[in-house]
Structures are given as C-alpha cells and as structure tokens.
Amino acid sequence: MMGVKTAGFELDRRLEADTRHVMWLGLCELRLMDDRRxxxxxxxxxxxxxxxxxxxxxxxxALLAFETNMVAETLKNVTGCTKINxxxxxxxxxxxxxxxxxRFEGDANWPGPVWGHGEREPYRREDAHQFADRIASALSPQR
Structure with a gap:
C-alpha cells in the first residue's frame, strides 16, 4: 500500500524521535517504536x-479501525506473541x-503495561530495519 503525506500534516517531534518509519498505509503512517524490549x-x-x-x-x-486490526493481526502472526495490546x-x-x-509471557513487566517500565532499549539499526522489513513484507505480500 502506498500513501501520500497529507497537506498540512506534521508528525509530532516526539513521535519522530522515538519511532522509525516502516511504511505508508491508506490513512496511517506505520512506525516502529525504537524499543527492542x-x-x-x-x-x-x-x-x-x-x-x-x-x-x-x-x-x-472506520479506516483507522481496519488498519489497526490489520497491523495487529500481522504483528501477532510475525512474532507469535501471546497477546496484542x-x-x-x-x-x-x-x-x-x-x-x-x-506481548509475551515473561517479557519486561509482563503482565503489566509497557509504559513507564524501565529504560528504553533502542534497536541496533540493522535489527530495526530487518524487523520493519518483515512487517512491511507481511502487510504487502505482492512486494
């Protein structure tokens, strides 16, 4: 899927700093949180x-709900996780x-929330690219 940046839209600087671009969906830009935990x-x-x-x-x-569900299902399939939050x-x-x-049983702060738990552990650049590519490929099987 290919998206075009909407005129007048600017990504919040905190989201820009904490995440990496994965791909454009129909409504949303999909980004990876830079925390490998x-x-x-x-x-x-x-x-x-x-x-x-x-x-x-x-x-x-409706489109946001559709894209959220599509991404959640893809993330579960790619990771084999216990639960999607x-x-x-x-x-x-x-x-x-x-x-x-x-989320996985036994992950950092399971079963509690991810917010405010410990220090962020950034991805190595190669690992972030590899994971983002896996997600993008799973969302775009024709690629």
Whole structure:
C-alpha cells in the first residue's frame, strides 16, 4: 500500500524521535517504536489536528479501525506473541496515534503495561530495519 503525506500534516517531534518509519498505509503512517524490549508498532493517521478518534470523519474512523486490526493481526502472526495490546492514550503526545504492541509471557513487566517500565532499549539499526522489513513484507505480500 502506498500513501501520500497529507497537506498540512506534521508528525509530532516526539513521535519522530522515538519511532522509525516502516511504511505508508491508506490513512496511517506505520512506525516502529525504537524499543527492542517489545515488538511495538505505532499507526499515525495523516489528519492535521486530530487528537481523538472522534476528531476524524466516520470514514476515517472506520479506516483507522481496519488498519489497526490489520497491523495487529500481522504483528501477532510475525512474532507469535501471546497477546496484542492496542491503545490510543495521547496523554503526553496529543497527536492521534495508536500503539499496537506484541506481548509475551515473561517479557519486561509482563503482565503489566509497557509504559513507564524501565529504560528504553533502542534497536541496533540493522535489527530495526530487518524487523520493519518483515512487517512491511507481511502487510504487502505482492512486494
């Protein structure tokens, strides 16, 4: 799937700093959280000013739900995880974004939340690229 950056949309600088681009979906840019403790993807709808799901049109809301489910299923298939955690908190970064996190029994802070637990462990550049490529390939089998 190929996306085009929406006019007037700018990615929040904290999301830019903490994540890496994976691919463009129909509505969202898919990004990888730069923390190797958890396979963690972030969908960012390309809608200027959207802070909440209800800030978007009903069609965009449906597309966000579709893309979130597609990414969650792909992440579960690629990682073989025990559970997928999905959330759109936005308490610190107000720009609408959806976290999709693969969780495993015994992972860092299982079964508690990933937020605020320990120090971030960035990926090695090669590992981040390899994981992002696996996700992109699984989402785009025609590639």
């Amino acid at each position: 958890w396979p963690w993807l972030v969908l960012v709808p390309q809608r200027p000013g959207a802070a909440e799901v209800h800030d978007m049109t009903p069609l965009d809301q 999905t959330g759109a908190l936005g308490n610190i970064v107000r720009q609408l974004h959806v976290h999709v996190i693969a």
